Amino acid sequence: MEYISINFTDGYPEDFLFAKVDIEKKMIEDGKIEKRMKIEDFFTSLDIQNSIYMKDQKGIAFSIQEGLDDSYIFYHFLDEEDDELFESFKKKLEKMKYSISKDSLTKPEPMQLLDPDFLSKELFMLDFEIYV
Numbered sequence: 374m375e376y377i378s379i380n381f382t383d384g385y386p387e388d389f390l391f392a393k394v395d396i397e398k399k400m401i402e403d404g405k406i407e408k409r410m411k412i413e414d415f416f417t418s419l420d421i422q423n424s425i426y427m428k429d430q431k432g433i434a435f436s437i438q439e440g441l442d443d444s445y446i447f448y449h450f451l452d453e454e455d456d457e458l459f460e461s462f463k464k465k466l467e468k469m470k471y472s473i474s475k476d477s478l479t480k481p482e483p484m485q486l487l488d489p490d491f492l493s494k495e496l497f498m499l500d501f502e503i504y505v
Contacts, residue, residue: 425499
């Protein structure tokens with residue numbers, strides 16, 4: 374599993390491109406697409422805004438993708454970069470075996486949302502709905 378930052382200004386943009394090519398090869402092999410995509414089309418296809426990890430009111434938007442040679446997690450900090458948050462994010466995904474779905478998580482009860490400490494817990498927002 375490789376973690377790929379989509380913030381190209383302080384990372385390695387070639388990592389994004391290598392992952393893009395690997396994922397596209399798998400998509401072509403699986404018949405999901407016919408030919409390679411432009412970078413902007415690939416970026417849009419990641420739907421990174423639909424999966425967000427949150428802890429202590431900080432967040433990381435992410436997308437998990439399969440390639441022919443490896444699996445990738447594309448991510449972006451919603452706030453400033455935070456090493457502690459990133460490590461918590463990686464540990465949570467590893468613990469969940471990189472399988473994030475609405476079926477594997479629980480929606481909080483309405484009363485839980487009123488708890489002042491609720492937003493300090495590890496949460497996921499999938500398709501704009503909160504899960505724990």
